[in-house]
Amino acid sequence: MAACTPTPSAETGVAADTSTEAAGPATGDDAPYAMADFATVRKFDAHVHANDADTSMLQQARADNFELLSINVDYPDFPSLQHQREITLAQAKADPAHFHWAATFSMSGFGDKAWLQQVNAGLDRDVAEGAVAVKVWKNIGMVEKDAQGKAIMLDNPGLAPVAEHVRALGVPLIAHQGEPYNCWLPLDKMTTNNDREYFAKHPQYHMYLHPEQPSHATLMAARDRFVAAHPTLRVVGAHMASLEYDVDVLAGFLDRFPNATVDLAARMSQVQYQSNADRAKVRDFFIRYQDRLLYGTDLTQSPGAEPAQVKAETHAVWQSDWRYLATAETQHVDVLEADVQGLGLPRSVIDKVYYSNAVREFNLQRAL
Numbered sequence: 001m002a003a004c005t006p007t008p009s010a011e012t013g014v015a016a017d018t019s020t021e022a023a024g025p026a027t028g029d030d031a032p033y034a035m036a037d038f039a040t041v042r043k044f045d046a047h048v049h050a051n052d053a054d055t056s057m058l059q060q061a062r063a064d065n066f067e068l069l070s071i072n073v074d075y076p077d078f079p080s081l082q083h084q085r086e087i088t089l090a091q092a093k094a095d096p097a098h099f100h101w102a103a104t105f106s107m108s109g110f111g112d113k114a115w116l117q118q119v120n121a122g123l124d125r126d127v128a129e130g131a132v133a134v135k136v137w138k139n140i141g142m143v144e145k146d147a148q149g150k151a152i153m154l155d156n157p158g159l160a161p162v163a164e165h166v167r168a169l170g171v172p173l174i175a176h177q178g179e180p181y182n183c184w185l186p187l188d189k190m191t192t193n194n195d196r197e198y199f200a201k202h203p204q205y206h207m208y209l210h211p212e213q214p215s216h217a218t219l220m221a222a223r224d225r226f227v228a229a230h231p232t233l234r235v236v237g238a239h240m241a242s243l244e245y246d247v248d249v250l251a252g253f254l255d256r257f258p259n260a261t262v263d264l265a266a267r268m269s270q271v272q273y274q275s276n277a278d279r280a281k282v283r284d285f286f287i288r289y290q291d292r293l294l295y296g297t298d299l300t301q302s303p304g305a306e307p308a309q310v311k312a313e314t315h316a317v318w319q320s321d322w323r324y325l326a327t328a329e330t331q332h333v334d335v336l337e338a339d340v341q342g343l344g345l346p347r348s349v350i351d352k353v354y355y356s357n358a359v360r361e362f363n364l365q366r367a368l
């Protein structure tokens with residue numbers, strides 16, 4: 001399996017250590033869950049990519065008590081948008097209780113009047129057919145250029161009518177803007193091995209080497225202007241809104257924009273890096289922003305992937321993340337070359353981050 005961005009979720013390497021060290025003062029009804037609760041608690045992975053007609057990831061979701069949000073994205077390494085749409089529609093139709101999907105649109109033809117009509121008509125059709133969100137990807141800001149060769153940023157006036165249309169449709173906009181902050185750092189300053197390895201292999205995407213491209217700060221500022229300009233549009237900042245490197249900075253974003261939530265997809269090791277430095281601070285962040293965080297992984301089922309391997313890897317990532325967020329157990333995280341103790345969050349917080357926040361954000365008809 002491959003993720004569509006660097007920094008995949010914590011790879012496993014789960015230590016045999018199953019210490020049951022207490023997580024904090026919580027007791028009784030709000031005491032942390034245990035590993036044994038993983039199978040029985042309702043959960044929602046708000047960021048996956050089902051890119052194959054094979055339903056192995058969905059089968060694993062059913063087995064592990066997960067619902068999925070599969071996000072279509074205009075990414076050249078993924079199947080075509082049309083094909084992604086067919087796959088996600090088919091799986092949603094086959095199992096509407098467990099599978100949801102987010103629509104997206106192509107930037108090809110951006111700026112033409114015909115483009116806007118086509119995009120909005122496509123989104124009307126997609127929401128009518130069950131899409132629960134719309135995704136915009138980092139190609140806006142990092143790839144797409146205007147006629148003068150300047151990067152098209154998220155706050156480009158040509159995108160405002162699309163944002164307004166998404167708002168009117170009553171679904172949130174999932175915005176993946178930018179990259180992990182590591183992307184703008186030299187290799188030896190990056191916080192995780194997987195980013196270091198990815199950018200060493202893909203220098204074309206390593207923004208530290210491309211100062212002519214928009215900086216992380218420039219991309220974040222454009223995104224923030226966009227969110228501010230659409231205060232009643234619900235925005236989900238994918239990948240911790242690309243502010244994964246510092247929970248204080250992310251807290252500032254969430255304070256500033258009450259219409260925003262963020263997903264945790266493919267950034268758990270960045271959270272773990274911070275909690276290894278100051279566990280109480282990161283734990284407090286999750287408790288304070290318990291209504292604004294959506295569990296997600298970026299797990300991707302690539303075309304032709306071996307079903308047994310998809311299931312095993314999916315289950316392993318979900319279990320590792322549960323061990324970290326829900327329990328106070330310690331596990332080895334390979335990309336950090338470190339042991340990481342879990343946050344042992346109160347179960348009321350886990351129930352929100354893992355389920356009810358997604359039900360609210362994506363307007364799902366579920367009894368809570």
Ligand SMILES: [Zn+2]
Nearest residue numbers: 004005049298
């Ligand atoms: Zn993704």
